[in-house]
Amino acid sequence: MSHCDVDTEIKMASPSRMKDATVLRKVHTSWSSGLLLAALTLCVLTSGCNATDTDIALDAKATLNHRIQSLDLLVFVFLLALTVLTIWLFKHHRVSWLHETGLAVIYGLIVGAIIRYAGTSATLVHMQVEPQGVPTYTDKLPPDTLWFKYPVNQTNGTKLPEGIKTYAYVFRGQVHDVDENEIDLKATFDPEVFFNILLPPIIFYAGYSLKKKYFFRNLGAILTFAIVGTTLSAFLIGGFMYGCVKLMPKYLSSSFTFLDTLYFGALISPTDPLTILAIFNDLRVDVNLYALVLGESVLNDAVAIVLSGAIQNYGEHYSNTGEFETTAFLRSLSDFFSIFLLSLMIGAAMGCLTALISKFTRVRDFPLLESALFVLMSYSTFLLAEATELTGVVAVLFCGICQAHYTYNNLSEDSRQRTKQIFELLNFLAENFIFSYIGVSMFTFPKHHFDAGFIITAFICAAIGRAVNVYPLSWLLNIKRKPKISSNFQHMLFFAGLRGAMSFALAIRNTVSDARQTMLTATSLIVIFTVVIQGGAANFLLNWLKIPVGVDDETEQLNNYQVHSDVENGGGGRGKLRLSGGTESNLDTPADGPNGSLGGPSGGRRRNSHEKAILARIWANFDTKYMKPLLTHSRPTLLETLPVCCNPIARLLTTTQQLTQDGSEFRRVDSDSDICIDNDTGNGLGQDVGPGTGPGAGRRNSLSRMEILEHVQSPVSTRIRLLGFYGKKL
């Protein structure tokens, strides 16, 4: 019963697709209720079936397959339910040394061990075949399907013409080691399920829930860590591993090429956001650290998947000799960048398209339709990228970021809640499923290859790679960076480098050679170790490194449907100080703003502007002036930001709602966490960017806004208050 094919539910019917009899419920036989019984029944039915008709036996087998596959999936679903209940119990009793992902892994390990040692493995029967008669098929590729007449020869030698049936067989893949062992195909988990079903919602949610304020504030550091750091770490691990492997016994060293170890470097470099952020979320850790860890781990997933793809391309297409070739290397490099950038652009474009649709139609009157559209557009981003040979994961990540940044503001209140909640739930289920599976697969996956030397080396290399990622880059960043990354933060960043879903998915994708199987085993163990041990210890380390926790972030408050555990140890002085000039109160007391622009920076705000990265500032400027007015209902409108000559176009792209929105609407938009920074940046811009655009720029903005407002009837008192405020300014 080692059938842990998780996608079985999805594809269970393929064997019966063409058959006359369907997989629908059959004779209501006594059914096996347990894991073991099902395996027994399989043996009984396949070997001891007395029915004379092959059809019925075949049908019974298909039914049985369907049942076993349902049972397999049921095991995972129950496992998840159990994990959920235990997580609740742990949260209820404030257990902090084991977190949900760790729990999922441990439960998975237990169930995997039970399945392995209690169940029997039913191997598949195979038969060697050859073409009938003289083959007329001369293509280079093997045929898509084989048609096979059975039974060809009955044991008694007599042929029954009506007993001969033709069966179709579908191409599955290459068989290596024909002599060695019968691989149980069914037990092979289809790695594509990770990539096409489980990863997209996880990655999308990561983008959709990015705390954009602090994300953009730390954009430079995040990009450095994610792109430079991951690549550096991949090559370093690859090189070091290659050296170590060559010192190992012959049978292992011969199976590893440099590309293999480089691939290992690429897959082991990305860090997993889930566990560490669950901990950070519970403890409400310092927001900058949170943003660094989240941003890095989200982006390095994207970098790693493109990097590993480029490495594979290098091996398969460009390099014929396996040696280093400059042109091949350069082509791989250009692949890497072009795929990454194109995927990014597709994702961003689809996000913006959704924003435009939601802005210019009134689909928000029907929240169900709106949510459906949102989900469909987001999923089509993934499909579009995959259909065009780009990386769906990268596209969906940036689509998520755009959706959160623009579309979210156009959505109805109901759709905001719904989309957030749906992706939150999908993310939760998918993540925990993956971690459960990692646990189970340690015992049931037939292609593990344990090699103590390699595993130990891999652990050391993973740690070194992480260290190279964090410390030198932090040092470099600290040269220019205003709020320096303190050494305690660096230690925490190093420690937060848990490996997770992406590493495992990349490792299990390809397990044909010994080298790859060894890599899978090492990766699985590293994931399990880091998630369970490092994840469990994160809490203590945060205390030990005296990193502020219990920081009250206003974004958290918006997240009102999520009950956070009420850890309140008040150590968040720093974070609180920064947030004291909070944006939420900006528009409630517009007279506070001394600069003539809405929500102008107050004291706390001005101090913050120093901390922003230049990259973030340039982007925020462009964003506030052109992107947001185009894609959302936010102010200032394009009428104000575009040159006068473009007014007709600008008018076309500005909605009435944008022009007429009242104070309450204003405040609603403004209380979004993602707009905070941009308003603040857009307004602070006047003083920060150049002296020539000083206070005058602010006044110009308010002037033009004034002109518009004069032509619009103001029904709400807030509006009048605002107008009064502007009037005073003028």
Next chain:
Amino acid sequence: MSHCDVDTEIKMASPSRMKDATVLRKVHTSWSSGLLLAALTLCVLTSGCNATDTDIALDAKATLNHRIQSLDLLVFVFLLALTVLTIWLFKHHRVSWLHETGLAVIYGLIVGAIIRYAGTSATLVHMQVEPQGVPTYTDKLPPDTLWFKYPVNQTNGTKLPEGIKTYAYVFRGQVHDVDENEIDLKATFDPEVFFNILLPPIIFYAGYSLKKKYFFRNLGAILTFAIVGTTLSAFLIGGFMYGCVKLMPKYLSSSFTFLDTLYFGALISPTDPLTILAIFNDLRVDVNLYALVLGESVLNDAVAIVLSGAIQNYGEHYSNTGEFETTAFLRSLSDFFSIFLLSLMIGAAMGCLTALISKFTRVRDFPLLESALFVLMSYSTFLLAEATELTGVVAVLFCGICQAHYTYNNLSEDSRQRTKQIFELLNFLAENFIFSYIGVSMFTFPKHHFDAGFIITAFICAAIGRAVNVYPLSWLLNIKRKPKISSNFQHMLFFAGLRGAMSFALAIRNTVSDARQTMLTATSLIVIFTVVIQGGAANFLLNWLKIPVGVDDETEQLNNYQVHSDVENGGGGRGKLRLSGGTESNLDTPADGPNGSLGGPSGGRRRNSHEKAILARIWANFDTKYMKPLLTHSRPTLLETLPVCCNPIARLLTTTQQLTQDGSEFRRVDSDSDICIDNDTGNGLGQDVGPGTGPGAGRRNSLSRMEILEHVQSPVSTRIRLLGFYGKKL
């Protein structure tokens, strides 16, 4: 490009599972952006590929497959997005003659036609094979996999040892009509996706969103229509079709057995809830009619699936001759009932288990965990039923009903919203996907078999079957029924018999023989016709039959996240009258209740009790007294309803929350639509059921509740008010 394999995304990687090279993005070649280009590329790449290495060609093919499959799915996702936008446009402009499902079908037809006539179909290559050497395999069943050495013989006759590779082929199914045509396997949509992916959320949502108040009030009629009516209709259509088919040309009549036409009867009998209810919802039609149509169409789906399964069993297992056999018939009959009842019980049991978990743990403190648990338990119901050879669809339907009836009351406010919204969205997407697919498949599905005679007969039979379902049964019901089903309602019930997802799913499940293909075509056309034409005409017919619309149901108000189109033509006098003694205000003015029990029946209420079915009354009594106190936090508690001797157990099963809940909590639970009837029934019981339990019973209840309340500290003023109220009563 007739590859409309919708589950391709899900299973796209199977061909590459074992290969050394993965399906990951490959050389960044120029990519085809359209539908036609992809087909062209396929031809170019597969035929004109010059790469010497088979691996690379194979790999490119796998990549291409993946891309085409992504593209296929993308077409559907875009189609859905387009449908969503058009629906919005229609709703926006108050277009009532075409509804969302009709729209999905029409768009599907258009896209299907484009794909059919613009694209080229790339057929799969197959090869006849035979066992290598002397076969040693003597099982009755064909082997699970074939291992195939390729290339065996190159055209030039020389064997290249290193060029020989062994490929695995997986069993797919039987090939019929070996000589006839090469069926493009890829274009075959896997019908199991309907059953295992798309139907469960639809059916679960149907159960979860049943308007329980009127559902239970019309329980007798609904059960009669659903069980008796569907069976009757199936047999009648089956018999009539058989007679007609025998009069048809030989080639058709010979391929149909009586079981085939009976199966057709079973699959064409169930009616589809979605379209008609969307219309009813928009118009806020009379609640009783709504309940009848909804209840019937939900339940007859379940009946039809079990019935068709029983018919297949009869044909496959019990009857060897194909003639009528009494024992075989009886065994099928017992199958039918045992499978239906066992599935029902599994569903109900899982629902109750979820209710118990949510009641006795405080998992509601963490809404995300709670929602996850809810989803996992519901899905595991489906899997459990499938794993035990029962019908997952039936189980998940009754699980949904139980979840709504019990678990829903225990959930946190957040989880209520979230679960409702998630399943609403899933339901919407799945339904529209199916209807899109029905449209597309009319053109792309290769196994359609048009026969005008059969199709016309099928249309007539479907109408007759519906008429037999509605009119005689209504007449029978009207003998005993208090609010008689008026003839106008009967006409509307007849007219509301649209066919939909379930019929199509059952028809496409098996398309091997000519008979089955003819049935599929007829079913598709009936579904398209009824959904587009009947669905579009429903609005006019409602007016013509003078059926009250614009009824303001309190359940609708609870549904606050769904914006209803504001059709308010005030013709709902009847419905409004009934609702005037609404339950929502019951607890706000407890002194109104003259019977000493909470929310005692007022004038309007007492009148209603006559209208309730006896079945509903008995059930409601049991439900209020035992089920609800056990499974939810509702009152009265088990301490009050169970005999005194069971007090220790009752105390164990009663939560502190149940004992101490204050007024606001009370009102919250009470304002659920589903509790309204039960409170009302439970309280009205005292007077209705028997004279011996008259007012005294009511007082006993309030007495024991009083005793409990005396021991509990009352923090809330409402509680005190209530206590005062009870005190007065005593």
